[in-house]
Amino acid sequence: MTTRTFSHCALALAILGGLTAVSNLALAAQKPKSPAKPAPAAKPAASEEKPAAPPAAAAPSPLISAMQEEMDRNLAVLSQQKPATYFLGYTITEQQVAEVQGSNGALLHSLENRSRWLEVQLRVGSYELDNTRRVGERGPVFGASPGTPVAVDDDPLPLRRAMWLETDRQFRTASEALLRIETGKQIKVETAEGQAPDFSRQKPQVSFSPRAQFTLNRQPWEAKVRLYTSAFRSSPTVLNSIVTMRAEARNQYQVNSEGTRLQFGRLHYRLELYIQSKAPDGMDINRYSNFDWADPAGMPSDARVLERVKGMVREVEALTAAPLVEPFAGPALLTGRAAAVFFHEVFGHRAEGHRQKDINEGQTFARKVGEQIMPEFITIVDDPTERRAGSTDLLGNYPFDDEGVPAERVTLVERGVLKGFLMSRSPLTGFPASNGHGRRQPGFSAVSRQGNLIIRSERAVSNAKLREQLKEEIRKKGKPFGLLIDDLEGGFTFTGRGLPQAFQMLPLVVYRVYADGRPDELVRGVDIAGTPLVSLTKIVATGDTPEVFNGFCGAESGSVPVAAVSPSILISEIEVQKKETATDKPPILPPPHHDPAAKGVKP
């Protein structure tokens, strides 16, 4: 899983920068890695039983009637054209964002802004065959990611003018695409998946919830950001720190030609801590941690954050001094937060429905429905209607997806048997309807994505017992040690056919665990190598305490908030290799604040 990367694309779309924008295309290649990474969250107590509260009713925004009026006016003409428009939908995403970011003891920026982004979904042809059909090797049409910024003032006429122009543009793109598809279709071999219709029929939804918004005095946040980043400077091992506090109120207004009219929103707060360091041989050692909360009262206390800061500092200090890992194959125990990332990457992405349809994708699970794909004590659901696991808010919670379909709890694996897929409104043979997983970042077209991926086990033992079982596995296999993987950075899941069907995730905190009673030993530079389907079958037992991973997952449809909930898992065999090392050595001079010979600073 890559994170955040796609959000840059949205920015690029939002800013019509003339010549400057062109030059940035050339600069894109130089972009350094984004500091923000997905991350595990706090350990909650187990509880996933609370049903999602039905959204409270509210009056529709004036935007809804303006959108409805302009949609009707456009549809009246465009439904009579050749090719005819058979579906027209509009979404306005309103974002209110406050962000305070700091580094090394000072603020980098502190701002608040509001924006609205209009998207038009226009389809020509029919539900069975329309302009979105992918034929052969042809990828999605560039420029089909629909949208334009619109006014934040509730003035209907400027909005309708923007809708009119964007609709015309979409109609032109869609008509051209359908013509190419109809021509191309005749010479391409049809696959079974290719027989599925292009768009599912869904029941219209009408629901209006109150607008999500916040009022925030940023000064206390600014003080916190300075405090946390200053705390990181206490260690000479921490070379650079970035702390971000962010509040986001996001509201969606949707209307479509099937009769759906929706208004819903959510509030989300996040604190991210990120530090960079280097081992003596130049290897980059980075740590990341985050807190997410939905209610202002859920903000972590300074004491709790500073405790986390200390923990991260201890980890980088230990990691920079730790020995390098040697290639190894043997048993491994993944803690809950690591296991959550593991399932998200290895299983979750491959359960996304649109991947089964695309012949460029590996179609890992396309023909495996009804087959045993993992041990029979494992059941996996994706449930965006879950708001919390224990006391932790789940980031993948939403009432309706970005195609206006109510979120549904989907059983993906039942007792080890593959049961279904995450579905958007792009149907599969045997799966004709959406289950409310069509998601996207504003500026991208929705595809099926994960929400809250929840792993349950019927072979749960206490975490202490699980550790004992790891040692038994080590002895049974005659290995010198096993691995305890405490934190995984979501790597990138290679699902394209041109790439090996292997996954790479970066285990950030890994210990060698010895069966003979020696203490655990931290190692660094670990890369996991292996085949996803195989590793899923090698889970031998799980812990009994679910842990939550909250993060932003980047894929074709941009960056979307997701969660994964899993207990710790024991895998009988995992393969690890040495990570590539950076060539850039640690800084030549000591940090100014830890340099006794430096002038002007207090040591």
Add this chain to the structure above:
Amino acid sequence: MRPRDTSFLLGVVLACLAALPAAAQVQRAVPGDADQTLRALRDEMERSRERLHIKDRERPYFLEYRLLDLEVRTVTASFGAVVNSATTKNRLMEVDVRVGDYHLDSSNFISEDAFQGFIGSSGGVGIDRDYDSLRQDLWLATDQAYKQALESLARKKGYIRSLATPPTADDFSRISQPAVLLGPLQNADWSSRKWEDEARAASAALRKFPGLHSSRVTYYLVFTTRYLLTSEGTQVRVSRSLAAIEASLDTQADDGMKLHHFYTAYTLRPADLPDVASVSKELERTGTELLALRASSPAPDYAGPVLVEAPAAGALLAQMLGPSVSGARSPLSSASFFERMMEGLGGRSEFSGRMGTKVFPAGVTLLDDPTAREFGGVPLLGGYEIDDEGVPPQKVTLVENGTLRGLLMSRRPGADLTQSNGHARMAIQGDARPLMSNVFFQPGQTQPAAELRAKFLELCKAAGRQWCLIVRKMDNPALALGRQEDFMDLFGGMAAGAATGERVPLLVYRVHVADAREELIRGPRLTGLTLKALRSVTAFGDDARVTHFFQNPAPGFAGTAFAAFGSAQGGIPASMVAPSLLFEELEVRGARGEPRRLPIVPPPPLTE
């Protein structure tokens, strides 16, 4: 420190702004200055200069710290509704370390392989103006810049060994005395007016024009403080401000031709921007002109006399002069295809190697004067107290009585000249390069505008023509509204003709000889307009006017025909003073292209 990335470049507008009129004296330092920023810059530079060294490798011979404090207020409105309103404050740091010596150093080299550091030598740093965080950030950036310089010099030496004739010019010119200019700090203040209300009210004027497809009015106010500290002893702190209104409007003619128009107002201080009533009036005039353009007939092919009127002449000259006024040489490049590509965009200098020869018609003088403040009561935007390499600016006579006498220089020596004359300018990242400031195009002999027009009509008649062309406004695609795809169309079309001097006017009138009646036409392109073509200027007006323009900081574009296409939102300001130009003969290509069909659905109403 936040490493630089693409989104950051997009979001943060890089500006190099006009100096405040109140000029400080070079060599003036404030005694007992309590600026923590300066203290941190000095202390970390001293530590680096004394101790930054990898055993058995070259030591740095030059270090440079650069900071840009950027406070920006932007409000964009469309048809009376606010689309975006933001206030941002950022501090950008860039550190340069050079190894080698003034003759051959780690700079001026473009290689396919770049140093892969973990954080880089530039990025956003703390805005608290505190000491401690800046020391930390400078420490990391200096370390990265030094390692980068070592790698770059090693690769450059390797590349030079592969050349038949190694370059002989120095990489970096010396300065006689480092400048110390510590100007007063100026804080951003945009409280004088209600910018959101103004943008809303001004943009609402365009609701009277339902024939427009879209429109956008942007108020852009910026305050900057720029710091520059070098190991040679240069110390600079200058605060500046700039304010702009940029509006763009677009529509489509009945035959599908895409059309746009724009309005701009630029001042040095936010308080000096025109009020809502005058902006509304100007927007209405612009809207009326665009609708007239929509109703006009497509331009036919043409060859004959062309009168380019004063404000348009300045914009035209800016485009033509851009690639030629710099005397700095191009960097060595192990990938020279990039340079060839840029030459294709009109980036070849017509002045290089021609010092002392006739380049313009007799009598024409061309000056670039960063110390000029106004012309005929109109404030100029291109002035500055000190250039971006810390060199005090000089007034440069580029052309004297038609003969090439000088070029604009930074500290990068060229084939014709070696010393800087204080014309290095930059956005935050990359090399400082010689760019225009306040340019004066002064003919020897001029004629009153009315006489010039009469002469134009006579020429037209003598050529046996019924009508001839007047150019009243040049286009600037950087200000055109439109989506990225439209922009790419426009840019692609212009790039194809840039090297051969194809220029795009916005308002062109057909003037009938019989009754002097003027008739707007759309879609023409002036062709063959390289500097050489100025020799066919047969008369000059006495109506010199000021045209403000912004030089595009985009990598590569800065030295090409596209350099003059910038916006206040990121461009480097300049002013051109030039009179009307009467060309005896120009070729004009008529309207071409494959117009898009009109929207199928009629437009929705713009007024209740």
